[in-house]
Amino acid sequence: MQRRLILLATTATVAFAGSAFAQAYPNKAITIVVPFAAGGPTDLMARIVGEHMGKELGQQIIIDNTTGAAGTIAVGKVARAAPDGYTISIGHIGTHVANGLIYKNLNYDLLTDLAPIARLPSNPMLVATSNQVPAKDLKELVAYLNHNPDKVSGGTAGMGSGSHLGALAFFTATKAKYQLVPYRGTGPAVQDLIANQIQIMVDQSSNSLPHVRAGKIKAYAVTAVARSPAMPDIPTAAEAGYPGMEVAIWHGLWAPKGTPPEIVARLNAAAIATLTNAEVRRRLEDLGQDLPTPEQMAPAAFAAFHRAEFVKWKPIIEAANVKIE
Ligand code: MLT
Numbered sequence: 001m002q003r004r005l006i007l008l009a010t011t012a013t014v015a016f017a018g019s020a021f022a023q024a025y026p027n028k029a030i031t032i033v034v035p036f037a038a039g040g041p042t043d044l045m046a047r048i049v050g051e052h053m054g055k056e057l058g059q060q061i062i063i064d065n066t067t068g069a070a071g072t073i074a075v076g077k078v079a080r081a082a083p084d085g086y087t088i089s090i091g092h093i094g095t096h097v098a099n100g101l102i103y104k105n106l107n108y109d110l111l112t113d114l115a116p117i118a119r120l121p122s123n124p125m126l127v128a129t130s131n132q133v134p135a136k137d138l139k140e141l142v143a144y145l146n147h148n149p150d151k152v153s154g155g156t157a158g159m160g161s162g163s164h165l166g167a168l169a170f171f172t173a174t175k176a177k178y179q180l181v182p183y184r185g186t187g188p189a190v191q192d193l194i195a196n197q198i199q200i201m202v203d204q205s206s207n208s209l210p211h212v213r214a215g216k217i218k219a220y221a222v223t224a225v226a227r228s229p230a231m232p233d234i235p236t237a238a239e240a241g242y243p244g245m246e247v248a249i250w251h252g253l254w255a256p257k258g259t260p261p262e263i264v265a266r267l268n269a270a271a272i273a274t275l276t277n278a279e280v281r282r283r284l285e286d287l288g289q290d291l292p293t294p295e296q297m298a299p300a301a302f303a304a305f306h307r308a309e310f311v312k313w314k315p316i317i318e319a320a321n322v323k324i325e
Contacts, residue, residue, distance in 0.1 A: 022262035029060040031087050032253075033078050035071030035095050036157055037185030038063075041123070041204040044287075045251050046090045049120060049271065052280050056270035067184040070158030071095035072103055079108035083258035085267060089114065092251045097309045098160040101317040111307060114254035115264055118271035119302040121289035122250035124224035125166040126208040126234065128217045130196040138174075138220040138240035145176035145200075153179040154200040155189030159322060162249040163189070166202030168320050169223060173237060173245040193217055204249050205231065205288030222288075223247045230288040248290070250309075252302060264299055272297050 032050050036042045043065060050061035066074035071091060078089035089096075100110040108114075127138065133152075135141035145152055156163040163186050171177055178200055183189040186203045193201050194216045201208065205222065209231060212219040221237040222228055223245045237245035253271060255264055272294045274280055281291060295301060 022260045022266075025085055025263050025266060026057050026059045028086065029062050030054070030057065030085065031062045031064050032090050033074045033087065034063055034065045035067070035074035035089075035091055036065070036161075037067050037183070037187045038065050040157070040185035040187030040190075041162070041207040041249070042090060042092060042095075042251070043185070043187060044206055045120060048280060048283055049090075049253075049274050052274040052277055053267075053270040056273045057266070065185075070099055070103075070160045070164070070182075072099055072106060075099070075110070075114075076106070076108050078254065078256055079113040081256050083115075083256040083260075085255060085259055085263035087256070088117065088267065089254045090120070090251065091254070092162055092249050093309060093313075094157075094160050094162040094165055094249070096252060096254070096306065097313050098165060098317060100310065101314055102160045102322050111310065113257050115257055115259050116299050116302040116306055117253040117255055117264055117267045118297045118299065119292045119305060120251035120253060120271070120297075121275070121284050121291050122248045123205045123287065123289045124222050124228060124246075124248050125162070125169075125202050126205050126212065126222055126231075127170060127200075127202050127220045127237065127245075128193065128208045128212060129200045129220070130193050130198070131216070131218055132196045133199050133218070135218075135220070138235075138237065138242060141200075141220050142174045142176045142242070145174075145178055149177065150179075152199045153181050154202070155183050155186060155192060155198045156180050156201075157185050157189065158182045161186075163201060163203045164322075165247055165249075166223065168322070169245045169247045170202045172320075173242040190217070206284075209288055221245070228288045230286055250292075252306070268297065268299055 032046045034046045054061040081087035135144045192198050211217045221240040222234045
């Protein structure tokens with residue numbers, strides 16, 4: 001009996017210490033681990049969202065760009081981090097779904113080693129080329145690729161990245177091909193596109209659109225079912241003659257598994273406050289981002305969405321036969 005009482009007392013002490021720890025949270029800077037290079041779309045999302053979340057949480061948000069291997073190094077870093085809410089992962093459909101289906105040797109499980117915090121915005125992709133490519137529309141671009149099969153290369157952020165999924169959707173819908181060149185993120189890749197070191201990219205609108213607006217690259221189509229209010233002059237791929245290219249890159253935030261639910265809830269509330277802030281919304285929508293509702297951002301709803309995305313993408317990745325052992 002006495003032993004049981006001591007055990008109960010110990011359990012209660014641990015629970016109290018855990019909740020006191022959660023109540024004191026956050027009392028130091030929080031690191032968001034970005035799986036791609038600075039200056040690209042995931043980095044931009046982390047900086048826009050992180051800046052406002054930091055204000056909501058009363059702490060600085062540090063951005064840690066841990067690049068390489070299509071984001072798998074960064075996600076593994078968070079999966080193995082202390083579950084205390086001070087190291088969290090930002091990623092997207094590529095890093096947190098496609099990689100789990102493509103890379104067979106991951107040392108973490110995307111569905112069980114991470115605790116979903118909040119779903120973040122989603123943006124379509126733009127089919128864009130350097131200004132040197134002499135095509136005026138998507139049909140001419142496809143004809144150009146077919147006539148120059150070995151001359152055209154396109155940037156991606158590696159196997160399984162969003163830009164790789166975009167390229168696969170382009171190949172499937174147009175039956176055209178180009179050589180894929182892997183980068184540590186599409187921030188550096190778009191600079192090479194501007195310089196015509198590579199000729200084509202299918203990348204997130206948040207990364208390409210500012211350069212299209214500045215006349216530094218050309219956009220042919222958006223991979224969405226409808227035109228975006230942020231870029232009303234750019235036709236959908238279906239309008240431009242190639243249906244079946246629809247792909248949107250949704251983002252999210254995750255903590256390591258075992259993070260106290262109170263801390264996940266605190267981070268979730270900060271994320272919701274961020275995406276309901278008018279100025280943050282304006283900045284994201286200007287880049288073509290679609291914002292999730294607060295209901296879609298709830299941890300349980302996001303977890304269900306994340307699991308459903310695995311089910312949706314499994315046959316697509318298998319059909320594309322993209323595998324890395
Ligand atoms: C990036 O931040 O560089 C991109 O999200 C990479 C990608 O997935 O294409």
